[in-house]
Amino acid sequence: MALTIPDVMLARLDPLANWVRANSLWPMPFATACCGIELMATGASKHDIARFGAEVMRFSPRQCDLMIVAGRVVMKMLPVLQRIWTQMPEPKWCISMGACASSGGVFDTYAVVQGVDRFIPVDMYVPGCPPRPEQLIQAIIDLQAKIKQTGTLQGTEFGKRTEHKGPLPMHLN
Amino acid sequence: MAHDTIIAALKAKFAELVTTEFRDNFRVVVAPARLFDVLQSLKDEHGFNMLFELTAADYLKYPKATDRFGVVYGLLNMATGVRIFVKTWLNEPDLTLPSAFPLWKGADWLEREVYDMYGILFDGHPDLRRILMPEAFTSFPLRKDYPLRGRGERHNFAVITRAES
Amino acid sequence: MPLEALPTLPEGPEKDYLWTLNFGPQHPATHTTLRLILTLDGETVVTAVPDIGFLHSGFEKLGEDLDFNQYVTIVDRMNYISPIMNEIAWHHTVEKLMGIELTPRCKYIRTILGELARISDHLLCAGAQALDLGAFTAFLYGFQQREVIYDIYETISGQRFHPSYTRVGGLLFDVTDQFIRKVRNFVKEFPKTHADMCRLLNRNRIFLERTQGIGVLSKELAIDLSCTGPLARSSGVVRDLRKDEPYLAYPDFQTAFKVVCAAEGDCYARYIVRMEEMIESLKIIDAAIENLPAGAVNVDVESKAVFPAQTSVYRSIESMIQHFELVMPNRQWTPPVDEVYGAIESPNGELGFYIVSDGTGVAYRARTRPPSYIHFAVFPYLIEGHQISDVVAVLGSLNIIAAELDR
Known part of the structure; x- marks a missing residue:
């Protein structure tokens, strides 16, 4: 008996959009330091990020929806990071890869920003210095789950967040 | 020893030179006023055709130091493989040295870095401006009176929230 | 700007x-x-x-704050595609300052690890150079072998990327038989990958046309601009610290390897020099792993430079005191109050450290001589008059590592 496909199907558009978005994340590799090499290793043949639909690294922020901040961000680089983040179209997510991007790591010095989440929104933190490729892949899987759970077609989940959710910058404390 | 003949020849030409030695490093200490002449003599007469190192140190908290800044030039003779270090002392307020750029083109960025980190000026440098720190930065970070964690410059940026971006 | x-x-x-x-x-x-x-x-x-300066993180300021053993984790992150080379260079200079003579086993292990790092650095550089010119496969082949080298690092130290493996006067741990097996296996397997990469690129017409005659650096300019390493050697400068100022175990391998040079000085010559250096490094690894001396990896505990073994710290008061003295920030080592410059041949060129010591366990000034910084200053001289598409070819052939460039 042949499979009969109904002429009309009813489904909510949100899960459909989430399913599409979650499985075709196009990363913007904002690779500055050591983590960038592990990001390359994640893309190379052994770990093969393509298995999770996130292998299409686009170096133009206009084509990306996932920013991976891999490596420390310093004073001179932060305005560049913010500009690239604002250039990315909605919906967009951010993974802070490694200890330096998440918190400054071992570089508690005059030049290094102590966590990019002080200045741009971050969805997922990956610990490690640098994280193993498996950890980055896990972060992408977790992010996919998050998108599937919370995403809406219009992206209203972003509009509701008017406040910066990360730890406050020191000068505001 | 190759070093002995070079140092003897230098001492014959520049009487006030002081030389020291530690491990395999041979150092010639010279006043800033004679620095360029010594470098030129080393390059032209003794064949030191590579400037492999140019750096500085702030001796503010160094035990028994009498001068504030020391600038070190590392020279290498590519034909014989002999290395020699030329050192000079500087004190505030006159932090100016002659640029070594006319002798070795490699001095370009090395001098810019020393300027960026210590505020030592190089007279005759073609393009002396900050290289590693942002242009708007006002301090010289490797000086000993500048704290390791800075003076809050790293927190001084606008915050972009979800709703704004 | x-x-x-x-x-x-x-x-x-x-x-x-x-x-x-x-x-x-x-x-x-x-x-x-x-x-x-x-x-x-x-x-x-x-x-x-x-x-430049988009990755300036204050390495040298941190070097004035951390002691000789702690700073090794920071120098690791300097040239992050061959991390262990930075550790070797740093502790080479520290040991030169203190006048410590390493044990033969430690010298050999450091030599093997350094040459593995050189191979992994050159693999990434050659692969990325090809990747920038549109050849993706060579990059994947190179990364496959880099994973093997990462695995070796992980065997010895537990960290696959930044091993932080050297210590003043020795190493973190002694190596195991598993390390020796893995290195032997690597020596056996690597020539195949190397041959594959060579077959893909060496006579590839697109690669040749985009690299030959591009970014020519003359010998005089290379010396005038302080170039070292593969960049200088591909311009005809015959200088390699492993031959000219042998350190570690290199005096034993003077006949085992050759210094690879080229005369053209273009991007293709730099690529070829790197590819051939990998084979020479492999010869050193092969000779060193087969002649690995027995004995301790750390210098004698009586020198007061190394930590005593854990069991003896637990069982004898003398060892416990020595451990305590090395850990407490106000005791530690007592190096001579002087300044020293020490350099080794890193994959990129002469990687040196200039340490000003004030007699404590923390360097008063820890200056790095970064080859990437000096080589990037050469870039404007190489690119003038070329097409805009050659910018990536020249950049890829210089192998600029941003963290080493900016520190």
């Missing part, structure tokens, strides 16, 4: 078609964070002004 720092464009109606292009700091071919401001005449580069 302020506007007045840019080169002034020539005046006159015949020159007003010159235009300025910003390249980087976020660009796939800049290999992390470099920025170039190019003045173009059509597609020809008239001037290139590099703007």
Whole structure:
């Protein structure tokens, strides 16, 4: 008996959009330091990020929806990071890869920003210095789950967040 | 020893030179006023055709130091493989040295870095401006009176929230 | 970069078609964070002004704050595609300052690890150079072998990327038989990958046309601009610290390897020099792993430079006191109050450290002589007069590592 496909199907558009978005994340590799090499290793043949639909690294922020901040961000680089983040179209997510991007790591010095989440929104933190490729892949899987759970077609989940959710910058404390 | 003949020849030409030695490093200490002449003599007469190192140190908290800044030039003779270090002392307020750029083109960025980190000026440098720190930065970070964690410059940026971006 | 720092464009109606292009700091071919401001005449580069500092993280300031063993975790992150080379260079200089003579086993292990690091560095450089020119497969082949080298690092130290494996006067641990097996296996397997990469690229017409005659560096200019390493050797400068100022176990291998040089000085020569150096490194690894001396990896505990073994710390008061003295920040080592420069041949060139010591366990000044910094200053001389598409070819052949460039 042949499979009969109904002429009309009813489904909510949100899960459909989430399913599409979650499985075709196009990363913007904002690779500055050591983590960038592990990001390359994640893309190379052994770990093969393509298995999770996130292998299409686009170096133009206009084509990306996932920013991976891999490596420390310093004073001179932060305005560049913010500009690239604002250039990315909605919906967009951010993974802070490694200890330096998440918190400054071992570089508690005059030049290094102590966590990019002080200045741009971050969805997922990956610990490690640098994280193993498996950890980055896990972060992408977790992010996919998050998108599937919370995403809406219009992206209203972003509009509701008017406040910066990360730890406050020191000068505001 | 190759070093002995070079140092003897230098001492014959520049009487006030002081030389020291530690491990395999041979150092010639010279006043800033004679620095360029010594470098030129080393390059032209003794064949030191590579400037492999140019750096500085702030001796503010160094035990028994009498001068504030020391600038070190590392020279290498590519034909014989002999290395020699030329050192000079500087004190505030006159932090100016002659640029070594006319002798070795490699001095370009090395001098810019020393300027960026210590505020030592190089007279005759073609393009002396900050290289590693942002242009708007006002301090010289490797000086000993500048704290390791800075003076809050790293927190001084606008915050972009979800709703704004 | 302020506007007045840019080169002034020539005046006159015949020159007003010159235009300025910003390249980087976020660009796939800049290999992390470099920025170039190019003045173009059509597609020809008239001037290139590099703007760096986008990864300046204060390494040298940290070196004045952390002791000789702690700072090794920081220098690791300097040239992050061959991390262990930085550790070897740092502790080489520290041991030179203190006058410590290493044990033969430690020298051999450091030599093996250093040469493995050189191979992994050259693999990434050659692979990325090809990747920038559109050849993706060589990059994947190179990364496959890099994973094997990562695995060896993980065997010895537990960290696959930044081993932080050397210590003053020795190593963190002794190596195991598993390490020796893995290195032997690597020596056996690697030539196949190397041959595959060579077959893909060496006679590839697109690769040849994009690299031969591009970015030529003359021998005189290379010396004048303080170039070292593969960059200088591909321009005909015959200098390799492993031969000229042998350190570690290299005096034993003087006949085992050759210094690879080329005369052309273009991007292709740099690629070929790197590819051939990998084979020479493999010979050193092969000779060293088969002649690995027995004995301790750390110098004698009586020298007061190394930590005593854990069991003896638990069981004897003398060892416990020594451990305590090395851990407490106000005791530690007592190096001579002097200044020393020590250098080794890193994959990129002469990697040196200049330490000013004030007699404590923390360097008063820990200056790095970074080959990437010196080599990036060469870039404007290489690119002038070439096409804009050659910018990535020249950048890839210089192997600029941003963290070492900016520190």
